[in-house]
Amino acid sequence: MVQVRPRRLRTTPAMRRLVREIEVRPSQLVLPMFVAEHGADISSMPGVRRHDLDGLKRAAESAVAAGVGGLMLFGVPEDDDKDNFGSQGWAEDGILQRGLSAVREAVGDETVVMADTCLDEFTTHGHCGFVLEDGRVDNDATVVAYTEMALAQAAAGAHVVAPSGMMDGQVAAIRAGLDGAGFEDVSILAYAAKYASSFYGPFREAVTSTLQGDRKTYQQDPANRREGVREAALDLNEGADMVMVKPAGYYLDVLADVAAIADVPVAAYQVSGEHAMIEAAAERGWIERRRAVEESVTAIVRAGADIVLTYWAEEMAGWLK
Known part of the structure; x- marks a missing residue:
């Protein structure tokens, strides 16, 4: 009987490259960026900062x-620009719209410019939509605001709008609004399976969140796997051009399930907590930073992501070159 030796295909770097199943490409990496009136480093996310408009263009x-x-x-x-409704989210002179215009002025169509379509950064209460007197988020009124926000983002130059609030019916409403206003070519990247995760903490520092309570009534329970597929299927039926799973690294099972049923590109967001943990462990010498970063992103692609949002996108693109 012939002895099987899979190790023969691991003998040299060249051999390992030859038989590698997954190859991450720079072009499938998306860099999340924060734009504000004044630039500042984000202490819980080493290497990440809020950019002012000039800094954003350079970055x-x-x-x-x-x-x-x-x-x-x-x-x-x-x-001072926040209010209960997040009205700066769709204001023509809102910071996000000015940021989008600045980026399009700087890079044009050389990359894909995407906009987060959600109200949480703009509201005094920190929720993703309009809050009723009893504390519930008003789904349908929020969807109307998301449509206005998407229109403002499209007018400012976004190639892609990305509704992330997990409101039912948000994709269909935004698609109808964009098409009705002549923005048929603007794509929708739907945050289709977004979980009420503990790994968003550093992001809330990044956006100076004023969240009151939690988002468990509209973001998904981390214990639910099938629900992620159901949510993605709904967004696909409503016309999403791409769908996303968030977070990425701790939800690879959901990501694989969504990739198996999606007939559009699938994205995954390596969130702030995932970033912070690797950076913190590497700073203490407990892990090798570059290897950990590359392995974490490779695992996300291996699970089925066509697109990865990661705060290491630029750095990793340089390594891959």
């Missing part, structure tokens, strides 16, 4: 030069 140009596939913009308004 966008640098990321494009590295070869990233896209940029996802989040707006961080001044506290």
Whole structure:
């Protein structure tokens, strides 16, 4: 009997490269970016900062030069600009719209410019939509606001709008609004399976969140796997051009399930907590930073992601080159 020796295909770096099943490409990496009136480092996310408009343009140009596939913009308004409804989210002169215009001016169509379509950064209560007197989020009224926000983002230059609030019916409403206003070519990346995760903590520092309570009534229970597929299927039926699973690394089973049923590109978001844990462990010398970063992103692609949002997008694109 012939002895089977799989190790023969691991003998040298060249051999391992030859038989590698998954190859991450710079063009499938998307860099999340924060735009604010004033730039500042984010203490819980080493290497990440809030950019002012000039800094954002320079950072966008640098990321494009590295070869990233896209940029996802989040707006961080001044506290005085927040209100109960998040009205700066769809204001023509809102910080996110000005950021989108600045990035398009800097890089044009050299990369895909995406906009987060959600109200949490813009509201005084920190929720993703309009809050009723009893504390519930008003799904249908929020969807109307999301449509207005998507229109403002499209007018400011977004190639892609990305509704992330997990409101029922948000994709269909935004699609109808965009098409009715002549933005048929603007794509929708739906946060289809977004969980009420503990790994968003550093992000809330990044956007100076004022969240009161939690989002468990509209984001998914981390214990639910089938529900992620159901949510993705609903968004696909409503016309989503791409769907996303968030977080990524701790939800690879959901990601694989969604990838198996989706007939559009599937994205996954390696969130702030995932970033912070690797950076913290590497800073203490407990893990090798570059290997951990590459392995974590490779695992996300291996599970079925066509697109990965990661705060290491620019750096990793440089390594892959």
